[in-house]
Amino acid sequence: xxxxxxxxxxxxxxxxxxxxxxxxxxxxxxxxxxxxxxxxxxxxxxxxxxxxxxxxxxxxxxxxxxxxxxxxxxxxxxxxxxxxxxxxxxxxxxxxxxxxxxxxxxxxxxxxxxxxxxxx
Amino acid sequence: xxxxxxxxxxxxxxxxxxxxxxxxxxxxxxxxxxxxxxxxxxxxxxxxxxxxxxxxxxxxxxxxxxxxxxxxxxxxxxxxxxxxxxxxxxxxxxxxxxxxxxxxxxxxxxxxxxxxxxxxxxxxxxxxxxxxxxxxxxxxxxxxx
Numbered sequence: 599x600x601x602x603x604x605x606x607x608x609x610x611x612x613x614x615x616x617x618x619x620x621x622x623x624x625x626x627x628x629x630x631x632x633x634x635x636x637x638x639x640x641x642x643x644x645x646x647x648x649x650x651x652x653x654x655x656x657x658x659x660x661x662x663x664x665x666x667x668x669x670x671x672x673x674x675x676x677x678x679x680x681x682x683x684x685x686x687x688x689x690x691x692x693x694x695x696x697x698x699x700x701x702x703x704x705x706x707x708x709x710x711x712x713x714x715x716x717x718x
Numbered sequence: 719x720x721x722x723x724x725x726x727x728x729x730x731x732x733x734x735x736x737x738x739x740x741x742x743x744x745x746x747x748x749x750x751x752x753x754x755x756x757x758x759x760x761x762x763x764x765x766x767x768x769x770x771x772x773x774x775x776x777x778x779x780x781x782x783x784x785x786x787x788x789x790x791x792x793x794x795x796x797x798x799x800x801x802x803x804x805x806x807x808x809x810x811x812x813x814x815x816x817x818x819x820x821x822x823x824x825x826x827x828x829x830x831x832x833x834x835x836x837x838x839x840x841x842x843x844x845x846x847x848x849x850x851x852x853x854x855x856x857x858x859x860x861x862x863x
Contacts, residue, residue: 613747615729621744625736630748632729642736 615646617655636670649678653686668704677713730764746780759788763796778814 613632617623621638629646636644636655649663655670663678668687681695685703693710700706725743728734732748741756746765753770758777761767765780776788778797785802793799795813804821 613729613731614727615732615748616725616727618726619742620740621726621742622739623734623736624739625734625752627736628733630729630731630733632731634729634732638726638740646732 651687679713728765730762761797 613630615627615629615632615634617634617636617638617640619638622641623638624641626643627634627640627645629644629649631647633648633650634644634646635650635652636657637652638654639656640659641657642659643661644657644659645662647664649661649665650667651657651670651672653669656673657671658673660675661672661678665680665682666676666678667682667684668689669684670686671688673690675692675694676689677694679695680697681693681699683689683700683704683706685701687701688705688707690705690707692708693706694713695710696713698710725745726741727745728748728750730747733750734748735751738744738750738752738754738756741754743758744754744756745760745762746767747762748764749766749768751768754767755772757773758775759767759771759773760777761780761782763779767780767782767784769784771782771784771786771788773787774789775792776786776790777792777794778799779794780796780798782797782799783801785804786799787804789805790807790809791803791805792809793811793814793816795811797811797814797816799815800817802819802821803816806823808820808822810816
């Protein structure tokens with residue numbers, strides 16, 4: 599139910615997309631089958647399976663993912679199956695998630711809803 | 719804290735379209751449509767880069783299309799480059815495919831495309847024929863011998 603272990607997702611791999619350091623990217627990013635790790639600044643649309651926004655990472659825009667881990671700052675529309683906002687995470691905007699965990703200390707400002715209400 | 723260093727990677731299978739700023743070291747294994755200024759750019763074997771690159775060092779193993787301005791360019795055996803290439807030093811491995819306009823001795827300061835393009839293109843001709851001799855079976859260029 600919860601997101602994959604952090605270490606597993608951040609292990610060095612050529613296929614993983616890293617946006618690190620002082621980098622500023624603007625546009626649209628499709629991660630393909632592999633994780634996307636953001637430690638820089640990204641403005642725009644991200645579509646990927648696994649997305650991690652690390653402590654220094656800042657994303658503004660829309661994010662579509664299977665699992666998302668927010669340790670940094672996210673502002674915008676977030677749609678994902680499973681979302682974890684860690685203690686250092688800040689999420690502002692509209693969140694749609696089916697499995698949601700918010701750690702103590704996290705800031706979540708905005709609306710939260712399910713992607714599609716399951717039939718009971 | 720950071721075992722990942724400051725290297726930005728566009729992973730295999732990833733596609734990015736847009737603008738990139740403040741990059742230092744960037745590796746492209748996926749597809750990128752962007753204009754980029756960086757210190758070091760690596761385009762991996764599976765990588766596709768479309769757009770302008772302005773960098774100190776560019777290593778191309780994949781596909782590049784656009785206008786590249788670089789201090790050092792290394793085109794490995796699997797490289798394929800089209801567009802424009804302005805360089806100070808160029809290394810080209812056997813098998814690299816360059817279908818582009820190549821201008822030597824580009825520098826950021828004195829670059830003046832309107833004037834330098836034609837001059838440099840002439841200087842390149844002897845170098846190009848040297849490459850042909852080294853790369854192919856030695857043949858005499860005389861016709862009808």
